[in-house]
Amino acid sequence: MRVLLVEDDLTAAHGISLMLRSAGAVVEHAETGEEAIELTRHYEYDIVLLDVILPDVEGYEVVRRMRIARNDTPVLILSGLSRPQDKVKGLGLGADDFMTKPFDKLELLARMQAITRRSKGFSQPTLRLGAIELNLDSREVTVDGQEVHLTGKEYSILELLVLRKGMVLTKEAFLNHLYGGMDEPEMSVVGTYIGKLRKKLASAGADNLIGTVWGRGYMIREPFEGMPLEPEDLNNQYNETGSDDEFIDDAYSPIVSAKQSVAALLGHLRCSNEKRNVEGSDNKFSDGGHRSLISPIRSVSVLLGFVRDKHLEPSRGEAMQTAGKLGVAG
Secondary structure, eight states, rough: OEEEEEEEEEHHHHHHHHHHHHTOEEEESSSHHHHHHHHHHHHHOSSEEESSSOOEEEOOHHHHHHHTTTTTOOOEEEEEEOHHHHHHHHHHHSSEEEESSSSHHHHHHHHHHHHHHHHHHSSSSSEEETTTTEEEETTTTEEEEEEEOOOOOHHHHHHHHHTTTTTOOOOHHHHHHHHTTSOOOOOOOHHHHHHHHHHHHHHTOOOSOEETTTTTTEEEEOOOOOOOOOHHHHHHHHTTSSSGGGOSSTOOOTOOHHHHHHHHHHHHHHHHHTOOETTTTTTEEOOSSSSSSSHHHHHHHHHHHHHHTTOHHHHHHHHHHHHHHHOOOO
């Protein structure tokens, strides 16, 4: 969890920072409201811990300007003010929670975790992705009930990926999340962490979850469940960006393997009888005149080309055999 702590009392800031770091958080500190606004404008945080009484502008103004700028980073106000009207004002301006100083450490951490996971669309303290479960409170990871022992950095990477499921995260984003701009190592270390994390998950039975988007970064999605793909997707998603450098090469390739791709094509052919008509001798599909779909010939041709280019020889025979059954192999 990457936290921005906005607190002008250096003694209090030091104590809170130590507490959060002991819980595995990466903490950045801002002493003024203007500095906090500038940091939230240029960097991404999981949550902002905000004091109300600051030397330049009130914490209320920080929240107001963040929301006007459409910055939806969660904000938890930490203040010595205890009047109900102070809490109502902060929450009304867009803060997500309000705690009064002095506060209990465990309560603060619990509120931070609850706010963070809700902001990412998770209501439960345990995050689930396929067979993987992450417990945000205990920072434990299991696969099908089997505990996976991760280092602090490996867990932080997995947590970040799961909380931002479906988003491409750059190496810079990982470094910022892991180190908060302090003593950052070379970006190549991210690839090392990802490689070790993949191996540990694969050993536990959860492989092919973390994908590489060449030239951009990494992402994680729900595991492939064998849903039939549109024939046009088999062809177009491979060259979705027009460049092999942008190809998602792991679990998220629409052509993960020849076997899955041909299975997807056959699944589509089976379910298309009621929706589409075969036109002409080249087996082109039509979809009620709304759009044209590529033919099975083109789909399997793309598939076989991919098999050849990627040297997936064990799957090539399956692809050829299936293509022969369809009557579309050259």
